């Protein structure tokens with residue numbers, strides 16, 4: 001693996017624009033080895049955002065009038081190019097973001113699947129016809145693109161999330177300015193290069209690097225940006241809502257989660273252990289859908305905990321670039337400290353630490369940000385570790401007496417992203433589907449593993465009602481037009497009583 005430091009510029013109007021000398025920069029480093037600098041990037045602000053919006057506005061003129069099936073053909077070629085680059089992107093992702101290789105390949109695969117799906121949308125009718133209440137009159141709907149849209153993305157799915165947003169946006173005929181997370185800029189830089197190598201016209205996707213409070217803020221405020229598609233924390237999401245609300249600008253929010261698996265006493269415990277380990281410790285717990293609570297009926301609590309703890313202790317921790325690693329580093333030291341502070345809170349609140357709980361700092365671990373897979377038991381639903389998003393490899397086990405209490409506990413957080421139930425009962429399954437307050441519901445599977453053809457998003461503070469992925473993604477990026485065509489040759493008046 002090459003470790004040379006690349007100096008990258010923004011990608012605007014089809015070319016890389018080097019940062020002028022003297023401009024502030026920031027670096028992206030390998031979370032498993034902070035001495036490994038992946039790249040140096042410009043700390044952009046209003047000026048660079050304005051330049052990108054200008055390029056996008058120009059590209060929009062041509063792209064929005066390009067027939068949708070032709071736009072779809074470009075997306076199909078993007079799928080092919082991403083397939084060719086799948087391994088190189090996965091390797092880069094392991095280095096820049098710390099996701100283990102097998103999961104990094106999955107992250108890229110999501111983008112490939114999304115490109116194929118959206119390519120097909122190019123040949124599907126996006127509107128509908130309706131009967132008119134009058135004779136010789138035709139009524140239909142069409143979707144129109146918005147113009148220039150801004151996408152702001154987090155670091156935890158550094159190829160998948162930019163693809164969910166930008167592929168839906170560009171399929172609908174928009175042009176995009178993407179402000180990627182400051183922890184994973186190199187992946188965004190490669191992403192746009194690959195898209196353009198597949199034939200995406202210059203300016204349809206522009207990437208501007210920088211900090212949230214500088215480049216991100218400038219994107220939110222730019223008057224020619226018609227909508228903001230944001231994925232990230234609740235705190236920043238609330239700010240996005242405020243800024244966009246003041247401008248009456250459309251915004252979609254995909255925010256945090258406090259996801260849970262409910263285990264009933266008739267569950268297959270081997271299946272639960274596999275699911276909980278994958279859900280809680282995959283991507284080192286840094287998925288918005290990560291399993292952070294395990295709500296267990298008391299009868300099966302002891303045997304389940306015994307197996308779970310044994311498995312968690314066997315997980316191999318290490319650099320994600322090593323194919324043998326099962327749990328990689330967490331994204332950076334700030335996040336590591338945040339996770340450790342939650343572990344301290346859990347202890348103070350009286351939860352029992354069953355395994356883990358420490359940062360790994362000896363030997364090679366010293367160079368990176370590593371935390372042991374951690375399991376707390378005796379957690380109560382109102383403890384902070386059961387209510388707040390930790391975004392790390394920490395699982396809180398909450399014992400319950402019966403099904404009704406399990407549902408109540410599952411629904412007791414401010415979030416509503418992903419809930420799961422393990423049971424053999426058809427009755428309990430359908431009751432849970434009905435009563436879970438969440439955008440994603442899993443049965444006998446963990447809280448992670450969404451597929452791109454279904455809507456993705458959550459209830460309560462997880463979002464503001466939009467759904468990404470699938471055909472519902474177009475709701476974020478299009479405006480409905482209702483069209484009436486009167487071919488009667490005379491004035492016909494809807495809703496007006498006809499005179500006798």
Ligand code: NAD
Nearest residue numbers: 153154155180181212213216217232233236254255256288
């Ligand atoms: P974050 O909110 O810190 O940052 C997200 C993005 O917002 C980054 O690009 C950042 O630079 C930008 N940003 C920060 N301040 C800004 C500002 N003032 N104006 C404009 N942009 C600004 O989140 P993060 O730490 O990168 O990601 C983790 C969070 O994302 C977690 O809460 C996780 O649950 C959430 N997430 C949600 C989903 C979902 O679909 N629901 C998916 C992945 C991650």
